[in-house]
Amino acid sequence: MALDAPTMLTLTIALAAAAALYLAIEWRGVREASLLFWSLGFATISLGSTLALLRGSGLLLIGIWFANGLLIVAHWLFLVGVAQFTATRLSRAWYLAPAAWLALLLLPGEQQWPKVMLLVNSLLVALPSIRAGALLRPHGGSLGAGAAQLRYVLLGHGLFYLAKAIPALVPGTLIDLAAFRGEIIQVSLVEGAMAIMLIALSMTGTVRYRREKRIERLAARDPLTTLYNRRALETRAPHLLREASPARPGALLLIDIDNFKLVNDLHGHAAGDRLLVTLSEMIRAVLPDGALAARLGGDEFVILLRDASGERIAALGDRLRRGFHDAAAKAFATPEAVTLSIGASLYDRPPASLVALIEQGDLALYESKRGGRNSIRLVDGTLAGKASMGGHTGIGIGATRSQGM
CATH class of the missing domain: 1.20.1070 (Rhopdopsin 7-helix transmembrane proteins)
Known part of the structure; x- marks a missing residue:
């Protein structure tokens, strides 16, 4: 041709x-x-x-x-x-x-x-x-x-x-x-x-x-909040966990909404979804550079920090806790306050796994719930923290706390 x-x-x-x-x-x-x-x-x-x-x-x-x-x-x-x-x-x-x-x-x-x-x-x-x-x-x-x-x-x-x-x-x-x-x-x-x-x-x-x-x-991504989901967190977390050292400790914050069921029961699941989105936006606003945030499921969220300290954890947790309490109180009337309970774990060496670290945060979160909710409990697993507690690593002893308002 x-x-x-x-x-x-x-x-x-x-x-x-x-x-x-x-x-x-x-x-x-x-x-x-x-x-x-x-x-x-x-x-x-x-x-x-x-x-x-x-x-x-x-x-x-x-x-x-x-x-x-x-x-x-x-x-x-x-x-x-x-x-x-x-x-x-x-x-x-x-x-x-x-x-x-x-x-x-x-x-x-x-x-x-x-x-x-x-x-x-x-x-x-x-x-x-x-x-x-x-x-x-x-x-x-x-x-x-x-x-x-x-x-x-x-x-x-x-x-x-x-x-x-x-x-x-x-x-x-x-x-x-x-x-x-x-x-x-x-x-x-x-x-x-x-x-x-x-x-x-x-x-x-x-x-x-x-x-x-x-x-x-x-x-x-979690389809509702667009934060990372658990699978994505498990993929991205190992690199962050390996960076932990005595000079630059890492931290995990496990966040749970108190009385979340009341919002769903009294105002509907759409209202509950809006509250989850509100919390995810607050988490993004306070998330430092290099940190990770994810929604684990339900009303449970997690934040992984690098170069952390008890003071930084307390400041970040309090900012989230106070802001969320005000937003929830204005948006929804409930018999009991809708607040945040936070369990945190501070570490200065790479943990055995993300799952093990989440389990430590879960124990701290349980103590926060048992202590009246709307609070922060910290497990200090660093060498300095263990020394200050005489080798005891129990929850709440020598921990940074922020009690309910």
Whole structure:
């Protein structure tokens, strides 16, 4: 099969239509705006290439001006899609760029008109492509192999169109846009078909990476509070536990809501859910850098701290306890106060396991409940704590306490 202009355009139409259909199907499944813009971009290329075929029939206004205008719109849609993918806000100038093509209608039909059209068209395709590639640079982490490939494909595609603009700047160069002849047209058609294939494949990989990351996040998060769930905590905790040392002790805080059942019974489970979300937001607000927080289940939460101390635990626990008491009292009327009981365990060497550490926190939590609730109990398992207690590590002895209000 000869790679003449009509054949290349037909191939481009088929490739772009297939890419548009695939990305549209993906968009229906995940509803990401970037997919919709990319799908529309490929559909626009397919339509523009169809119009370009009419150039051979003498319909120059449609085959040249409209076809190239749609090519510009398609690359603008690619840019907007990348901006959506990277959560970047584009300046207003980028939204006005496609309108620049309309200015060519005001040019007189002189000999320089084809050169101006080639120059403007090349720049209006190159600049959005290069800008889109620049937006895909990693920010503190990889966007995935597909996004990295898409970045370089768009940059290469943009640079090609910059180079394509050079002949329009060379004096004496004859450019005939009314025919499918010439090296510029032939090379552009081949590059365009290759670029469509590479961009479509890269976008596919980008979408797949984003979907896998979303599934991974959903699997690691509690659906109600969006804090880590127990499985995610067990995966992330070992690294934090291994950092414990006498110079930088670690700590676990086990948090339970007192009289939570009263809220569910008197105000409904939706009210109980709102209270859980309120507590999770308070935990996020007080969580230090490098700490972990998770919902273990029901109304039980856990916080893992690094570089902790009895004073830091008491301050963090009191802030949570007081804030939650005030919020619950304002939101729900109950016969008994809805408060927090906190059991904490301080350690200066890596514990045997997360489970063992949670069991220590659970014992401290039990003492907090038994002591009247709305309080903090600390088990100090550090060498300094054991020495101050004469080798006794029992709950509450020598512990930091904050009694109920």
